[in-house]
Amino acid sequence: MTPAISVQGLKKTYADGYQALDDITLDVQRGEIFALLGPNGAGKTTLISMICGIVKIDTGSVKVFGHDNVHDYRQARSYIGLVPQELTTDAFETVWKTVSFSRELFGKSSNPAYIEELLKKLSLWDKKDAQIRTLSGGMKRRVMIAKALSHEPEILFLDEPTAGVDVELRKSMWAQVRQLREMGVTIILTTHYIEEAEEMADRIGVINKGQLIVTEEKKVLMKKLGKKQLIVHLHHPLSVVPESLSAFELGLSKDGQCLVFTYDPAIQNNGVLDFMDALKSNAIGCHDIETHQSSLEDIFVQLIGES
Amino acid sequence: MNYHGILAIYKFEMSRAFRTIGQSIASPVISTVLYFIVFGAAIGSRIEDIDGVSYGAFIVPGLIMLTVLGQSISNASFGIYFPRFTGTIYEILSAPISFFEVAIGYVGAAATKSLVVGIIVLMTAGFFVPLEIQHPVWMAFFLVMTCITFSLLGFIVGIWADGFEKLQLIPLLIITPLTFLGGSFYSIHMLPDFWQKISLLNPVVYLISGFRWSFYESSDVSLGVSVTMILVFLGICMALVAWIFKTGYRLKN
Structure with a gap:
């Protein structure tokens, strides 16, 4: 079966000479939750950004369900939803408008019923007409997730999804992620909270200094090295x-x-x-x-x- | 073609303008009224007709161009620079939409906004001076082409700028002087011979001249030259945007 994500020999050196990624090869299978662990500056966000098309690829290739993300970028990107690490939102837009914008940006016609369902699932429905700047940090994080899910992606990238989020909301997010997986969505998450990976991931990848040290099923990894x-x-x-x-x-x-x-x-x-x-x-x-x-x-x- | 994506960017940019509709419309209208009070009524009444057109009416095309150039550049440059500044550009870069389509969305919205403002300035002018537009189709052509071309230029500025200071640099230090010296308030024939030749190096001269011709059939340069120059300028801007898209300049690391 074609993997959801197939990364081959990915390398990235920034203009200042910093080598962020060094020959990364990785397959992520459909429907799994893959956790990418690594210390600060290990290359997690660069890897995600390259897969999503935000950062240019120096060497190597990325395929999303078999579609090259450079030559066949429309098809490849249409499968992906991204929740970035930073809470980057349009402060003066309403929740409803910004989520609807994301859906249409990804080439989908407007679907108020789906957006309503999504906002209700993420407990944002009563805030649909609120400007984003008036929301709490946790709610903004949920808006980011709603934006990423607005076009019904088959792959969801969560870059540090629960950073700065309280325990209650974190657990609620974990439940939502599991629910998405049950719906068949492939999930790739980076996290600093090892507990989060231990709780949710099917497979773990550990990245350090731009190199993927290990990729293994969580249970096997814990059995092997535990x-x-x-x-x-x-x-x-x-x-x-x-x-x-x-x-x-x-x-x-x-x-x-x-x-x-x-x-x-x-x-x-x-x-x-x-x-x-x-x-x-x-x-x-x-x-x-x-x-x-x-x-x-x-x-x-x-x-x-x-x- | 990602039509939904283009429309989403266009609608998003237009809704930003509607949020500040008072500022978007009131500001150019007040500026125009002030120009007419100063140059039309106070000073203009003491200046003789130019090519048989009263001075108040003569400056209308120049005033419209002055406003449209500034609005096009500031709307488009802010439109693309702001998501870069806040980081929301990640969504555009990760979406299944080409850079060409992104440009259509942003430039289309910026051009629409400046076109609307241009029309409002034209209507405001009608309260102060009797307006006659002898070639309305050519007038619309010059107005629309200027909106598109300078919105493209604004888009380029918005990508090039890496701070709010640079965002203001080109409009303030280059475009405004070129517009003032491009015959907005005078005919370049009123200048000494040497300065007339120097003025011909200013691309804005050709825009204002062509635009003024569509009103009064009087111009500093011929219509053909004006049309050619605006098309050349449009071509240069499109080539620059194409280069930015090809290289990902200032958009992708």
Whole structure:
């Protein structure tokens, strides 16, 4: 099946010599939520801007449902809706007019019924005649989403969609994104909130210094690079890890109250039982045991550190 | 062709004008009234007829051109510069619309607005001096062509400018002096021979001359030369816009 987005060998160097992207190759499949993670200046927005036609491509190609975004730009761009990072809106326009403008700009005839439905879904209906400058930041963000969805795109780019948005609105946006995915919309989002990617993404791409370090299904990535820890709360604190336990990958908490055993849950004989036996045979008593799975954030920090 | 897109830009720009309709119309009308009070009634009554036309009536075509040139450039330059300034240009750049269609939307709206203002100035002038338009078709031709050509120039200025100061630079430092020195308020035949020749280097002379001919059949240069010059100027502006679109100058990184 033709991917929704196919990026091949994309490179970008700005006029001041800064290389924003270095040989990016990436496919995004139809109907998936793809999260692009990376630190500030990693190249996330440049990549999105190049796919959407805002920034010129130096080398490489971008295809949207098989249509080249330079030579067949009309078809390619018609599939895409973009919610940019900045809240760039026409302050003096009303919500209704600005959303209707976006739809027609993308070559669609006006459809008041659809715009009404869209504004209602995004809880903007009662503000339809309000000038955008009178809206709160969260509402402006929703207007941006409404503008991006106004022409019924099959692919939605969300560049830092929940930056500066309160927790309640963020969760409501997540619900809306999931709803869109259920409707078959392919979603590509960039975010600083790893929690957001962990919560929503099917697949993760990590970009750093213009290079795509990894693209992997979220579950596979967390299984591959994620670690699990068994934390044993001791009866009596230790000053060092006993020599008799040196066969295990152990750490000791600063206060000496906890022994931390790191293991791979995917392996059958991963040493958990042996470790528990060793504690018993060494007469190391404990009053509690807990496990901790490394988060996507831990994996992200590890990947960025390695790169 | 993305007709819906062109119309969306056109409607958007026109609605911006309607939001400030008082300012859009009142400002040129008041300026015209002031010009007529000063040059038509106060000073004009002491100036003899030029080519058999009273001075008050003589300056009407020049006044209309003065207003239309300024309005065309400021409307079009602001129209494209403002989305660049606020960042909303991202939507235009990511839409399935060609640069040519974008230009039609912005230039069409700017030209329409300045055409409307030009007609209002013409009607206002009718309250002060008896108007006669001997060649209304040619008058409409010059008016429309000037609106389109200078809106194109304004569009170029709006793309070139990287600050509000530059946006004002060309209209204030180049277009206004050229218009004042292009025969808005006098016939270049009234100048010494040397300055007449220098004036012929000013493209606005040809616009005002042709436009004035359509009113009174009196002109500084022949009609054919005026028509040729405005078409040449239009061609230059279109070539510049085509180059901007091809290279993405100041629009795309």
